[in-house]
Amino acid sequence: MNHSKESYLLYLEEEIRNTKILLSKLNNHDTITHYIQELDQIEENYLRLKSPKRQDPSLIIPTIVAPTVNVPPPRPITAPPAIPLTSIPTELTIPETTFTLEELQTNYRGLNGQPAYVALYGIVFDVSNIATWGGATHFGLLAGTDATPGARACGFHNPIDIMRKMPAVGYFERSPSDTLGVSGPTGPLGVTGPLGATGPSSVTINPIPDVTIPNRFFTLQALENKYNGKNNNPAYVAMNGIVFDVTNSRTSHNSKHFGLCSMEDLNGAILPRIVGKVKEIEWEV
């Protein structure tokens, strides 16, 4: 697979398209602002990658390059050398390599001397020597996986910001069914529909076949009365403009979940790798 950068550009184009679709369906001002900020960042990255020879110094992103280490180790080192505190500013470069999920899961888990690589937002990062990834894990995210769904639960991370802290080693080859980063080997939360404050009658819909967010709208009243998980109702919860089906989620009990992923309370966070597959609901009128 040598179309790494081209694939990634296509992935970004799709992200931009999907985010715009999402924005067209939203009514809540805070949610719209949030997604507009995301869209700005994704579009900026797209432009940077597409035309890398820009001269504007403010667009030069330091890329971290691992140097050689001169100190002879007393024991054989199996991990890459440490990253120095000063980085060498260059233009935005991501090595033209692609990693598949299988490769990550087999060779880059960070266990038993393996390097630790993790896929985030379509780019693969080397976390072998990143202090916050002790034991090749970070707040429940695992190296050797696509950690995008779990990371997204804490909010969007601009890959450029991530690249300032850890080296990018290539692109992540996603399977065809992945969109919007909602993918992974252990099953994501089922996504059932965006939240509309006033209901379907006030929003126009642009159906695109690839979108995995079903074309359903839920008012707050509907969630409270019909999807509250009580009396055998399904349990739906809205987060960041998306409605999730948590009826069978292991971290929800009696349709209540108290581990929202904020810096304050990360206990019991909805982690895709723990929850397992959530049933995708069928369409109702």
Added chain:
Amino acid sequence: MNSEKCPLNDSKPHIPMNYINMAIDNVRQGNKPKMNCIWLETSSCFGEIIALLDGEDPGLVDLLTTMVNMTFFNSIMADSGEAAYERILATVSSDEPYMLIVSGAIPLKDNGRYAVIANYQGKTITALDAVREFSPKAAYIIAAGTCTTYGGPTAARPNVSEAVPLNRIIETPIINVPGCPVNAVWILGTIAHIISFGMPELDELNRPVTFFGITIHERCPRRSFFDYNLFATSFGQPECMFKLGCRGPITRTTCPLTRWNESDNWPIGANTTCIGCASPGFPDLMEPFIRY
């Protein structure tokens, strides 16, 4: 870091005693009467009380004699039953300001029946009732321990009792002092600071910056091993335990300085990883605690 060269590091372990001495002087000179204090134990392992008893300079006696007028503290108080509960009522209904310290998460399931702290005149008083009722008039509210601050092991998945940290129940500002259990230095230092200086400086998670401002990694004695890529491959080795899953880089406490239980030892010194017991997300997001 050599503590002789860095006065900041050198003073850190003694900060609580400095506060205590000021508090004692204030009380003796009649400047400040002892503030009333209620310590409410809710749903936890009650480790905070053990940590408190383990405190030395200051310790439990300093707390009770010179720092606060502790009117209710289930684990050590002489009274039981209704006489004990009436002490809370008397404290809350008086005009004097009081400090409310909560240790333990608050279960919500079945209207809070999963932690009942009293039965008064035939009525069951749950932890949920208690914190709702006794927090509005408190002058200071301290959440002691990781369970109270973040949910901790009590709220770990699947969280059958639907326990939540204190800040999910009450709106008033809370001072969060996490730790599993909270180190005596942190809780007593926070109380002492309030008495002598009022509200301490808090970070964005409402934790006193003095105790929770800097990560363990930044002051770890094994840091040079990390910088030179010398990593332990199992417990029991002297090198950096980053590869085993040490949470020092993301955990902000003074453990490298204050150590534990007035000994020189701490988890790293015992050749084991820091498991992030004072971090948000403990234990679910700090696991696995050791990984080969």
Added chain:
Amino acid sequence: MATTEIKIDPVSRVSGLLEISVDVENNVIVDARSSGMQFRGFEQMFRARPPLDMPYLTGRTCGICSTHHALASTLALEEALGVTPSFNGVIIRELANGFELLQNHIRHMYQFVFPDYVNLADINPLQKTNPDTSDFRLPSDLNAKMTADYFASLPFSRKAHTAIASLVGKAPNPHGIFVGGTTTNMTIMQYNEVQSILNDISAFVEQSLIPDIYIIADYYSDYYTLGKGYGNFLSEGLFSKEPYPIQYTVGGVLIDGMKRPVDLSFITENLKYTWADAPNDVILPMGDLSVPNANKPGAYSWVTAPRYKGYAMEVGPLARMTINGTYTHGVSAMDRLIARVLEAQKICQVMQGMLQIVKLEPALQMQWPIPPVASGVGIVAASRGALMHWVEIENSLIKNYKLLPPSNWNMSPKDNNGLRSAVEEALVGAPIKDLSNPVEIGRIVRSFDPCLNCAAHVTSDSHVPFTIGIV
């Protein structure tokens, strides 16, 4: 013949949230109910977690006895993983276990029990609101001595935890007790510190703890006749390894005067009066979990009711010392207190012996492989009695993890046949002199050293079974 119900909630000076209610007729207790008022569901919480996390996570069950949990968990894991610990590692962790016992016994006696018998200084909240109706009998000079000893004991119980930290990193929730023995590299510095602390604590036990309890026994000798319970004891082994210069006990059960070895297969957990559901209201220690039900009719506690061959057993220092043959004075509230103190003395002696054979050598640790399927049991003599952990591993993760802490035995509710627990039976028959100041209740209950954090860990299986994704 009117029956009055007396309900005490909270019962202070116990570890955890406890409610005791008794029925009194003619100033005598005719029935009693012991209620653990807190439930977290730890057994359900342990599932699907990495096995090597268990020595750390199980300690969070209870802050006052976390070292015992870490040790029980390590023993269970070592059996499951097929690991033989290093002998020196075993000594180091047994020393830590011993210090946890000492910390508990000292704190129980002074901080938990004394305020029932001693009119402590006027320091809030250590003094009773109504000392005149609290049946304080000590003359003022002895009362002053006891009060001074209450405060003098604090550094010694603290030092016990300093010794634990010196040996295994931290207390509560030690880090150094782990598969393979310990993670600690024993050096002369730790040896010195631990030896010195043990000497100090031993001296305190001899000079203050033992004389103090006998002084109380002198003035409250009626408590030799109160709080007997059934007199059926269950004890596990403690410090019974061969090369130890001084050994303590190998354990056993004592039922109706007959002594036998412990057989774990005779243990069942009854749920009829527990706020939990299970088929036939019975679960086995290493078996299915129950489902919490706060609205179950007739139930009055979160604690399950374990029974041994249908008998309600008592565990703790009195059980250990009686089965051992060391303590023959009898069974009562006061005997329980005295046995606890004498056990502290014995533990000090045993630990002195262990320090003679401990070596200054590094820890034996390696990368412990987790088999895909395994199981193990860990039994530890905890401060309050026998503590048992069962572990079952599948897919190299925890499939099932069960705890049976000592306070489950002592403080349980009635079982499915209405048989009272040890504490409930101990209360029945006790005379209450003053119904509005029932001091007898607290004294009898606290002689058991209750710990309700441990006891109410009852499990929940209310979720659909889920698959554990291995990445």
